[in-house]
Amino acid sequence: MDTTVYRPLDPADPADAAGTPAAGPPAVRARSLRKTYGTGEAAVHALDGVDVDFEQGHFTAIMGPSGSGKSTLMHLLAGLDTATGGHAFVGGTEVTGLGDDDLTRLRRDRVGFVFQSFNLLPMFTAKQNITLPVELAGRTVDTAWLDTLVRTLGLGARLEHRPSELSGGQQQRVAIARALIAQPDVVFADEPTGNLDSRSGAEVLSFLRRSVRELSRTIIMVTHDPTAAAYADRVVLIADGRIAGDIADPTPESVLAGLDALRTLELPDGDRSDKAVRA
Amino acid sequence: MLRLTLAQMRRSTGRLAAAGVAILIGTAFVAATLLAGGVLTRTTNDAIAARFADSDLVMGGPQAFAPQDADAIRAVDGVAAAEPVTATSVALEAGSRTVYQMAVPAPSDPRFDPLEVVEGALPSGPGQIAVPQDVADRLGLALGDEVANVRYVWDETDPEADAEEVRDELTVVGTLDDPYGAYAQMGGAAVVSAQDAATWAEEEGDDGTAPAVMVALDDDASLEAVRADLLAASPQDATAQTPDEYAQEAAAAQTGGEEVFTYVILAFAAVALVVAALVIANTFQVLVAQRTRTLALLRAVGANRRQLARSVLTEATILGVLSSLAGLVVGAGLVQVALLVARGADLGVPLPTTVTITPAVVLVPVLVGTFVTVLASFAPARAATRVSPLEALRPADAPRAGSGAGRVRLVLSLLLTVGGFALLAGGVALGMSGSPDVGLLAGVLGGALSFVGVVLGAVFWLPRVVGVVGRLLARTGPTARLATANTLRNPRRTTATSTALLIGVTLVAMMSTGAASARTSLSAALDDQYPVDVMVIGNxxxxxxxxxxxxxxxxxxxxxxxxxxxxxxxxxxxxxxxxxxxxxxxxxxxxxxxxxxxxxxxxxxxxxxxxxxxxxxxxxxxxxxxxxxxxxxxxxxxxxxxxxxxxxxxxxxxxxxxxxxxxxxxxxxxxxxxxxxxxxxxxxxxxxxxPVEVVGAVVERAAMQSVVDTMLAVVVGLLGVAVVIALIGVANTLSLSVIERRRESATLRAIGLSRRRLRWLLAMEGMLIAGVGAVLGIALGVVYGWAGAATALSLLGDVSFAVPWRDVAIVLVVALAAGFLASVVPGRTAARTSPVAALAVD
Known part of the structure; x- marks a missing residue:
C-alpha cells in the first residue's frame, strides 16, 4: 500500500523534506519546527527547521544517532515540550501554541504514549492500567474495543495481575493497550524495546505492527535500533536536527545502509553514530 | 564515612529540614516551659527577696525571734544594724472611705527599706504615716492631711466588755512607691513610726516576736565570719542566709505550685515530642529507602553493617542537635517576647527584663530533642543494615519502606489494647460504684496502656480503614481511586503519618468530650442546687x-x-x-x-x-x-x-x-x-x-462553665502543638511521595491528567491520611473522654455523656483543611513535573 522507495534526499528541496503524503490528510505534521536550548554562543539547535508528514494508518520509525534530535522531535509533535519556532499539528489541531489544559486534553483524547520503561502504575492491575486514560477522561470503557485490544495483544490471562507480576514484554503490551484504549489519532512510542530482551522486543514490535495493520492505528516510534525500525512501514532518518533521509518498506539492511550513508555524508567524524550502528 | 554522611545530608536537606521542624517545635515547647517556669520562680523569689531590700543577711528558722534575740544579733561583731521583720494591719479612714492596709515600721537603716519615697519623707516619729501612692489617691490624701487608723481594743481585764473603738489621728508625711514589688503580695504597705507599730501590735495581743530578722553588716565585715557569729548568738536551729537564699527556700516551702504547673506543661511537651518522634522515624525510614542503592553500593564496596547504621545514627544526631538548638532559640525567643509584652501590659508584678538562661534550661531541651531524634532513627538505622549488597545491581524500583509487621507487635498490641480497655472498664466501674480515686488510677493506667496498644497495632488496622474509606471515595472518580491506591502503597508510612495525627486528635477529643460531659454533669448538679436562673427573695x-x-x-x-x-x-x-x-x-x-x-x-x-x-x-x-x-x-x-x-x-x-x-x-x-x-x-x-435580695444561679453557672471552658481551651491549645507537628508529618510524607513518584506523575500527565487534577490527587491523599487519623482519633477520644467523665464525675451524681459535636466538627474540618494545605507545596512540585520526565530512563 505504500509505494515510496528509498532515494537519496536533497535537503535543499522542500518537497523532499516534507515527505511523500499518501492518501488522506497526514495524522501528524511538522513545519519548520525548531527547538533551541540555551542562548547566544552556547545555543544548541536540537531541531533546526524540520518539515515532515506522518500518514494515517502507518507505522513510522524515526531513527537517528544519539543527539540527532529524534526524541526532541517526538516531544514537540506530542505536545510534551514547547517549540522555539515553527508549527506541529496532530490531525487538524496545531499543537504548538496550545495551553497546558488543551495539551492535557489532546494527550488524553487524541495521543497515546508507550514508554521505554513501561511506566505502569504499580498499585493497579493490568486492566485498571489499560482503562485509566478513558476513566480520567470521565468516559465509559468501550468493552468491545477493550476485548479487541486484549485479544490482539494476547493479554487475556493477565488482566488481573499487577505490573510486578508481569514480564517486561507483558508490561509493555499492557502499556500499548493503554496507549490505544482511547482510540487516539496517533501513538508515540519512545524506544519501546529499549528495556526488553530481543525476543520480547520482537514480540512487542510485531504487536505494534499488528495494531497498525489490523486495528488501523497510526504509530510513530523513536528508536536507534535498525532491527526495530525494520518493523515499520517507513523510516524517517534524522541527523543534526534535520531530516536526513526517508526509507520506505525498510529492512534491517536498508536501514543500516541509510545510517551508514548518514555517517559518511552528514557526520564525517562519525563519533556520535556508534549507537545507531551497533545493532 | 562522616564525609559521606554529610554529603547524603546535603542531598536530603529539604526532607531533613521538614523533620527538623517537628523536633524544633517539640524542643521549643520544652525550652519555653522551662524558661517560663524559671521566670515564675524568679518573680516569686524576687518578690520575697525584695522585702529585705539591701540587707546582707536574713536570720530565719523555725523559731520566731523575740526582741531580745534581735538585741543579741545587734551585739554581734561586724553587724551594723538589725531589724525584725514585722507588719501590722491598719484601717485607714479619711472622710467616708476606709482602706485596709498593711503597715510596716520605718526602717532603722536605709538598707532595710525596699520602698521609694515619691513625695515627702518617711515618718520620723509617732503620729506620722507614709502611704502608698495609690492609697493616697483612693483616699484623696495630700501631704500634711490627717488620716485616722481605726482600731478596736479589748479590755483584757474585763472579758464581758465590748471592744472599744480607738482612733489614732495620723499626719501624712510622704507617699510611697514599691518599685520591686516587695509588698505586692500584701497589696502594698504603709510606713509608720516604729513606736506606733510596736504599740498597735502590742494592743492586738502580738508578743513582739518576728519570723525573721534583717541584718546589715559593717562595710569591712566578712560575711562568712559574721554568719557564724550570728548563728552562735541566735536561738537554736536559726538560719542566716542571704536574701536570695532565704527567698528561694521560702518560695519552695510556700508553694511548690509553680513546679507542679511546670510538670503538667512538660507532660504536654512530652506528647508533642512523641509525635515529633513518629514524624522523624517516618522521615528516616523513607530516607533509608530512597538511599537503598547507595547503601547497597557501599555494602558492595566493603562497608559493614555497623558503619551503615552508624551513618544513619550520626545523621540523626546532627539533625537532632541542630534542630534542638534552633528549638531552644525559638523557645527562648517566644518567652522573651511574652515577657516584654507582659511588662508592657503592667501586670502589677515586677517581671524580670530577660529570661534567665541556666545550664538546665539549655541542656534539657537539647539533650531531650537529640535523644528523641536518635531514638526515632533506630528502626530506620536497622533497616539500613538489612540492605543487601545485591540491591546495588538491581534496577532501581520505587523505594519501598518495609510493609507488614511482626507477629510480636501484633500480640503485644492486642494484649495492651484488650488489657488496657479491660482495666479502663474496671476503673469506670470502680468510679461509678463510689471509689473514684482508685477508679481514676486504674482508668488512667488502663487508658494509657490501651492507647499504646492501639497505636502499636495501628499498622494492622489503620490501612484497612483507609482502604474502606478509600473504596467509598473511589466511586467519585478515577482521581479518588488513584489517591486511595497511592495511600495504600506504603501501609506502614501511611499508618505512621496518620497515627501521629491520631495521637494529638485523640487527646484533644478526649479533653473536649470530658469537658462537655463535665459541663453537662455540672449543669445537672447546678440545676438541682439552683432550680431557677434568678431568684428574687423578699428581705x-x-x-x-x-x-x-x-x-x-x-x-x-x-x-x-x-x-x-x-x-x-x-x-x-x-x-x-x-x-x-x-x-x-x-x-x-x-x-x-x-x-x-x-x-x-x-x-x-x-x-x-x-x-x-x-x-x-x-x-x-x-x-x-x-x-x-x-x-x-x-x-x-x-x-x-x-x-x-x-x-x-x-x-x-x-x-x-x-x-x-x-x-x-x-x-x-x-x-x-x-x-x-x-x-x-x-x-x-x-x-x-x-428590701429584696437577688440570687443569680445563672451567674454561678456561667462562672463554673467558664472555668471548665478556660481549662479546656488551655489544654487544647497545648495539645494543638502536637497536632501541628503531626500535620508537618503529613506534608512531609506527601512530599516524599511526590519525589518517589516523579516518573509516575509524569506518566499520568502524559496520559491525560491535568495539572489541577494532579494537585487534587495529592490533596485527596493528604485529606485521606489526615481525615482517617482525625476520625479514628475522635472516636477513641470520645470513648476515653466518657470513661474519664464516668469515673471522675460519678460523685456529682448522674453523669451525662455528651459529645461535643461542635468541637468534633472543628477538629475534623481542621484536620481535613490541614491535610489539604499539607498537599499544596508537594502538589505544586508534582504539577511542575513535565510529562517528558516519564520518558526519561533514570
Missing amino acids: GADGTVPQDVVAAVTAVEGVDDVVPATDLYAELPDGWGLAPTAVDPTEAAGVVRSPDTIAGLEPGTLLVPEGELQNAGLRVGETTRLTGPDGQTLDVVVALGSSETSLLTTQDARALAPDATTTRLWVSVDDPSDTDVVAAVQDAVAESGT
Whole structure:
C-alpha cells in the first residue's frame, strides 16, 4: 500500500523534506519546527527547521544517532515540550501554541504514549492500567474495543495481575493497550524495546505492527535500533536536527545502509553514530 | 564515612529540614516551659527577696525571734544594724472611705527599706504615716492631711466588755512607691513610726516576736565570719542566709505550685515530642529507602553493617542537635517576647527584663530533642543494615519502606489494647460504684496502656480503614481511586503519618468530650442546687415581694418568665419544723431549668430533698400532717424531691397559711449564658426601694462553665502543638511521595491528567491520611473522654455523656483543611513535573 522507495534526499528541496503524503490528510505534521536550548554562543539547535508528514494508518520509525534530535522531535509533535519556532499539528489541531489544559486534553483524547520503561502504575492491575486514560477522561470503557485490544495483544490471562507480576514484554503490551484504549489519532512510542530482551522486543514490535495493520492505528516510534525500525512501514532518518533521509518498506539492511550513508555524508567524524550502528 | 554522611545530608536537606521542624517545635515547647517556669520562680523569689531590700543577711528558722534575740544579733561583731521583720494591719479612714492596709515600721537603716519615697519623707516619729501612692489617691490624701487608723481594743481585764473603738489621728508625711514589688503580695504597705507599730501590735495581743530578722553588716565585715557569729548568738536551729537564699527556700516551702504547673506543661511537651518522634522515624525510614542503592553500593564496596547504621545514627544526631538548638532559640525567643509584652501590659508584678538562661534550661531541651531524634532513627538505622549488597545491581524500583509487621507487635498490641480497655472498664466501674480515686488510677493506667496498644497495632488496622474509606471515595472518580491506591502503597508510612495525627486528635477529643460531659454533669448538679436562673427573695420584715417588684422584674430585658412563690413554715407532728416553698406546678414548669425539680409536685404532695428526709424522720410514701403558723393542718404524702428545699403546691399552701404572701420570685432568663441580666434585675429591684435580695444561679453557672471552658481551651491549645507537628508529618510524607513518584506523575500527565487534577490527587491523599487519623482519633477520644467523665464525675451524681459535636466538627474540618494545605507545596512540585520526565530512563 505504500509505494515510496528509498532515494537519496536533497535537503535543499522542500518537497523532499516534507515527505511523500499518501492518501488522506497526514495524522501528524511538522513545519519548520525548531527547538533551541540555551542562548547566544552556547545555543544548541536540537531541531533546526524540520518539515515532515506522518500518514494515517502507518507505522513510522524515526531513527537517528544519539543527539540527532529524534526524541526532541517526538516531544514537540506530542505536545510534551514547547517549540522555539515553527508549527506541529496532530490531525487538524496545531499543537504548538496550545495551553497546558488543551495539551492535557489532546494527550488524553487524541495521543497515546508507550514508554521505554513501561511506566505502569504499580498499585493497579493490568486492566485498571489499560482503562485509566478513558476513566480520567470521565468516559465509559468501550468493552468491545477493550476485548479487541486484549485479544490482539494476547493479554487475556493477565488482566488481573499487577505490573510486578508481569514480564517486561507483558508490561509493555499492557502499556500499548493503554496507549490505544482511547482510540487516539496517533501513538508515540519512545524506544519501546529499549528495556526488553530481543525476543520480547520482537514480540512487542510485531504487536505494534499488528495494531497498525489490523486495528488501523497510526504509530510513530523513536528508536536507534535498525532491527526495530525494520518493523515499520517507513523510516524517517534524522541527523543534526534535520531530516536526513526517508526509507520506505525498510529492512534491517536498508536501514543500516541509510545510517551508514548518514555517517559518511552528514557526520564525517562519525563519533556520535556508534549507537545507531551497533545493532 | 562522616564525609559521606554529610554529603547524603546535603542531598536530603529539604526532607531533613521538614523533620527538623517537628523536633524544633517539640524542643521549643520544652525550652519555653522551662524558661517560663524559671521566670515564675524568679518573680516569686524576687518578690520575697525584695522585702529585705539591701540587707546582707536574713536570720530565719523555725523559731520566731523575740526582741531580745534581735538585741543579741545587734551585739554581734561586724553587724551594723538589725531589724525584725514585722507588719501590722491598719484601717485607714479619711472622710467616708476606709482602706485596709498593711503597715510596716520605718526602717532603722536605709538598707532595710525596699520602698521609694515619691513625695515627702518617711515618718520620723509617732503620729506620722507614709502611704502608698495609690492609697493616697483612693483616699484623696495630700501631704500634711490627717488620716485616722481605726482600731478596736479589748479590755483584757474585763472579758464581758465590748471592744472599744480607738482612733489614732495620723499626719501624712510622704507617699510611697514599691518599685520591686516587695509588698505586692500584701497589696502594698504603709510606713509608720516604729513606736506606733510596736504599740498597735502590742494592743492586738502580738508578743513582739518576728519570723525573721534583717541584718546589715559593717562595710569591712566578712560575711562568712559574721554568719557564724550570728548563728552562735541566735536561738537554736536559726538560719542566716542571704536574701536570695532565704527567698528561694521560702518560695519552695510556700508553694511548690509553680513546679507542679511546670510538670503538667512538660507532660504536654512530652506528647508533642512523641509525635515529633513518629514524624522523624517516618522521615528516616523513607530516607533509608530512597538511599537503598547507595547503601547497597557501599555494602558492595566493603562497608559493614555497623558503619551503615552508624551513618544513619550520626545523621540523626546532627539533625537532632541542630534542630534542638534552633528549638531552644525559638523557645527562648517566644518567652522573651511574652515577657516584654507582659511588662508592657503592667501586670502589677515586677517581671524580670530577660529570661534567665541556666545550664538546665539549655541542656534539657537539647539533650531531650537529640535523644528523641536518635531514638526515632533506630528502626530506620536497622533497616539500613538489612540492605543487601545485591540491591546495588538491581534496577532501581520505587523505594519501598518495609510493609507488614511482626507477629510480636501484633500480640503485644492486642494484649495492651484488650488489657488496657479491660482495666479502663474496671476503673469506670470502680468510679461509678463510689471509689473514684482508685477508679481514676486504674482508668488512667488502663487508658494509657490501651492507647499504646492501639497505636502499636495501628499498622494492622489503620490501612484497612483507609482502604474502606478509600473504596467509598473511589466511586467519585478515577482521581479518588488513584489517591486511595497511592495511600495504600506504603501501609506502614501511611499508618505512621496518620497515627501521629491520631495521637494529638485523640487527646484533644478526649479533653473536649470530658469537658462537655463535665459541663453537662455540672449543669445537672447546678440545676438541682439552683432550680431557677434568678431568684428574687423578699428581705423585709415579713419577706413580702410586692407587686410592683414583680412588674419591675418582669419588665427587665432578657427576663423570660417570672413565677411568684411563697416561703412557709410548717411543723410536723413531732414538732420538727419544715420551710417548704410553695409554687404553682404548672407555672413553675415554665421557669425551672430541669423538669426533675418539680416532678411529682401535685396537690396533696410534699416534695422533700433526700438530706432533709432523714433529718425530719420522714419516709417516702408515708402520709404526714403539717401544721401551719396559725394552726391549720394539712395531710400530705411525702415524696422525694431533687431540689434543695421542700416544695408544696400553692393550692396546699393556701390551706395551710391563708394569709401567706409572695416572698420569692422564680425568674427564668432568655439566655442562660447572659450574666448581665442579673445586674439588670438588681437595678430594677433597687429602684423599687423594697428590701429584696437577688440570687443569680445563672451567674454561678456561667462562672463554673467558664472555668471548665478556660481549662479546656488551655489544654487544647497545648495539645494543638502536637497536632501541628503531626500535620508537618503529613506534608512531609506527601512530599516524599511526590519525589518517589516523579516518573509516575509524569506518566499520568502524559496520559491525560491535568495539572489541577494532579494537585487534587495529592490533596485527596493528604485529606485521606489526615481525615482517617482525625476520625479514628475522635472516636477513641470520645470513648476515653466518657470513661474519664464516668469515673471522675460519678460523685456529682448522674453523669451525662455528651459529645461535643461542635468541637468534633472543628477538629475534623481542621484536620481535613490541614491535610489539604499539607498537599499544596508537594502538589505544586508534582504539577511542575513535565510529562517528558516519564520518558526519561533514570
